[in-house]
Amino acid sequence: MEALIKDIGFIIGTTLMYSTPLIFTSLGGVVTERSGVINIGLEGMMFFGAFVGAAVAYYSQNPWWGFVSAGLGGALLGLIHAIACVTFAAEQIVSGIAINFLGSGLALFLSRLFFDGATQTLTIPKKIPLPFSFLFGEGKLFKTAGFMDLVFNRFATVYLAFLLVAVVWFVLYKTKIGMRVQAVGEHPEAVDTLGISVYKIRYGAVMMSGLFAGFGGAAMSIAVVSRFSNTLISGHGFIALAAMIFGKWKPQGAMLACLLFGGAKGVEIFLGAKGFPVPSSLLAMLPYILTIIVLVGIVGKTTPPAAIGKIFDKTNS
């Protein structure tokens, strides 16, 4: 019984850890798409963020500098996406594809410059801390490797991700600026007639999505592992994008979808560690199959923001 509880704790804990990078990025997806701008470049932003996070954490010896810089790096790519899509009326998916090439290209280019020609960084001296580690251990409140330790003794980024879900939810649904973002995504012309700048709101939302995706990349490179490498972010941004749609463009929905993908990873790692005779690749496939089935099943109930992907040109209205 105790072993079972521990196993469950292990799976929950691993799930939380692997969901975190996806949650950050997926929230970025929610913010940009609710403003009406598709951002398929989340992958590149996450990739770049993962590199910047690890590189800055390595040189500054402070993981938090890494984390913040990663966000700014992502936001920079967001700015490029916004310039292309908002100001110059670029096809949003095409611009996103370009961002993916730019993000991975810049990350690897800089990695080779700063890390002696390697496409990976050196191991960072300090990872993102475990904020509640003082509660766990011999003679502390909870014992080491118990259920509570396995579930709750996690990186600060894990807690930040869930906090951010709440913040994004609050801002999006309970504040004026959030209402405006939603309105811009549904009916930009109407917002424009009220004298609110559609461009400014979209710029803000797209850069915010880069910021969050950058955080997501860093949550991978300086928390889940302790370095950036060229295969570290391999499709995570795309999964986060799918999770956002799976979650019906809502922050809480996106979070749940990310937990599903993270959960599959958690179970996969658990079964791998136990030497369970189910091929891990078949197991890894499950959440993707499930996503398709669910998307097919919930047809009609999901509607993207009405103005999504459409170019808003003030001079036309």
Added chain:
Amino acid sequence: MNLDREALKSKFLNGSLGLTLISIALGFLLGALILLMAGFNPLEAYWVILKGIFSRSKYVSYVIIYATPLIITGLSVAFALRTGLFNIGAEGQYIVGAIMAAAAGYFFKLPLILHVTLAVGLAVIAGAIWGGLAGYIKARFGVHEVISTIMLNWIALYLSNFVVTLSAFGSQGTGKSYAIQSTARINLLSDWKISEAGIEFIRNHKILGDILKTPVNAGFIFAILLAVLVWYILNKTTLGYELRAVGFNPHAAEAGGINVKKSMVYSMVISGGLAGIAGALQVLGVSHRIAKLAAMEGYGFDGIAVSLIGNNTGAGSVLAGLLFGSLKYGGSKIQDAMQAPTEVINIMIGTIILFVAMPKLIRLILTILEKRAKN
């Protein structure tokens, strides 16, 4: 005379070819700037890349080998885009094609032409199913093809990683499938190359011998034929006309009596089949087997770039594929020659796509330049 030149100029700048060429030039310019900022001489780097592409016949051969799968995945993406569908899933369709080709190439024992035909045919079917599935659930259930194809990419990747662990298909623990039979290979002169006469020939003929040292294969011929096929289907058949009409304006097409949903499925079936061929040819001509994939290989994603730079046409994909293949192969040379990061190529490709997406910006720049020139 002057009027003619003006007319020609405006035709060039308003046409997609002119904008694409300007975008490519801007991509090279930005690549040079970035190299310069990083402390490398961009002219030297571009010279190394140029030499790395053209200075030996072997290099040219490699460029073509590199470009072949990119051209075909480019055609795949282009075909779907002409129907207004964004096939992010060429990657997965490529993978299932590669799996089928590796399986058919290993398990069957057939004469050469038949064996290759079977392997490619099965790969087409696999890719077509993979793509068609995304088309079907878009048409029937309204699930956006970008999301479904992203999911199908991952399913394909894990499927591939699963089948290579099967004991019938690959030796345990190596993470590789068994090599395909020699009758399924599309390499040119591969037996003769290792015969005494062949070795003698390679030694004595510098240029041709050099080419023969590379895995020369018939893939490029397939790629050209497929480009012609894509052009033919899109421009010379009723189906192609309908698909393009849907891409141009689905509502108008519907009103005009075209079955939009059916068109979506057809488009994705053909697009998927094409990507499947790309995977098959890579197995039959280059790798001869499949191996465990730690990450996406990127042939499908690069195909998106090829399609976009090639303006979503058959001929455009061939040219853009060759450009991408050249840069990818030639670009890898600057690493050893001058320790300059080869990933500047990705930055250039990204920049080119970004500018291709922004004709408005390019026109603006040109107008400003023109005004300056006049003053």
